[in-house]
Amino acid sequence: MKRSNWSPAISELKFAGHLIVRNKLVLVGTVIAVAVLMTATFSTLLVSPAVIVTIDLPNRLQPPSITHWLGTDDYGRDLFAMIILSTRLDVIAMLEIVGAGVTIGVTLGAFSGFLGGKLDEALMRVTDIFFSIPGLILALAVAAALGPGLNNLILAIIVVQWPGYTRILRGQVLAEKQRLYVDALRALGIGKVRVILRHIIPNTIYPVIVQCTLDLGGVILTFASLSFLGFGGSPLTPDLGRLITAGQLYIFQAPWLTAFPGLAILIISLAFNLMGDGIRDVLDPRLRR
């Protein structure tokens, strides 16, 4: 009987920690992902945003050195500082996109699955259509239709992101709504909306959380790709894709301008992919071996 004194929440947390630490790759990924999030949060403390508008032509295109760790760009700005400041924008965009995508997807998926009928059928066919266009191309078309600008680019990627979450959550809800407690709640006279928001969604959201952590790495790639193609903000709001667009003009003369921002995208994306794998191991009981 002594066991019952244990708080299950704490042992669960310990077990989650154990699962993450057990796999070295996942651990490294998680550490880097947390470091990226911290860097993004405190980037303006680490590096002065004034770097973006400081032009130092005598020092342009300097190779990596002690004073400029990763060299300087065509305006003589320190590349390391530019990457740190760009990371902030990329990470904010990534979180906004996935956050909005999950909110829209979960809401639609929950109501669609719970209410069923024609609405459900129609919504599922809409998601079918979204899946039949490659994500990057659809985002490109939406961004082109909305016009230039950072917010329009983010909106375009959200448009592509939500259907996946809708599909996952709907499947979960279809199974969950058969459970006895749902009938009990309805018999108690609790409204459908309240049942969905307070009971169904909290009980079915885990697979969506797993999916969205797995998506973080891909979203940052999509964002960087479209920004590389010329969508997104102005030169005064640098992001990693735009740094490569600027750097590729000097690819043979100053290869570091292309290499390092791309490496930053690769590391960030890889770290979030690894962390997503780890979180899946923690949240998906079937994979706990």
Add this chain to the structure above:
Amino acid sequence: MFLLVFVLIGVTIIIFFLSQVLMDPLALYLTDKTTQAAIPAIIAHYHLNDPWPIRYAVYLSNLVRGDWGFSQSESEPVLSALSQRFPATIELTTASILWILVIGIPAGIISALKNNKAPDHISRLVALTGVSTPVFWLGLILQLVFFYYFAQLGLPHLPSSGIYDTTLALEYPVATITGLPVLDTLITGNWVMFEDSLAHLVLPSFALAFVSLGIIMRITRSSMLEVLRQDYIILARSKGLPERVVIYRHALKNAMIPTVTVAGLAIAGLLGGAPLTETVFGWPGMGRLAVDAIGRNDAPLIMGFTLITALMLVLANLVVDILYGYLDPRIKY
């Protein structure tokens, strides 16, 4: 078949919404020779002042008849601009599929056979890096290494951009039969240009394939592992069949079923990556045309490109479904 038509109609609805509702519908049909006086006639012809359902019906019937709008930046109809660039994109994506078949599937088999040994770890790392690598950046780095640095070191180097060497083509003209330079030069026996266009294909197709390579590799590995545990494999081995026969004749076909299932996903990845790869490598395909159209604000061309990409993906998925039925006779349509 019903689903195919349904999805295509859905795609046209999305593109109709993007191009005719979010943007000025008139822009789709203006040509560079349109005068102010001709505009009312265009509005009447395309029913631009009618309610949306009627406009959509008109739009759809025009699409079917090949009127996809007019591209201002190319000064020609969208469909003809796209169809000129279509073969180059096909050549690039086909070459990428070859990389996937030649490297991805064997690597998956090897890492299943050497489960948890060095080759398996290497393939896992490649797969993880693959899905995390920005394809445009990989293209630039490949150019830097295999074109610039190899040339600097005096090593044989690969060309960095274009579909073939245009100066060389003046001496050995490339005939246009299929529109795919590699195939055309092969048919006409133009060996100099065949070699040249093949060399131009190596880097862009590898860059494009890299992302999907990892996915295919991992799926092949896990399904191969699954199949190798089956009873009929034990039976085949106990009959004394050589390992090669067990793996290639008995295991592989069944292991390919899940791989073919994700092939649709891989093709979507290739089509999505095409605009980026083509831009970086100066490849004269549809993707680069669409990217150039972004800079020139040529919406009709972008929408046409989106439509044709969706069309290609739907057809590719149809082929995947047919292959699926061939590999697994239990599946009937």
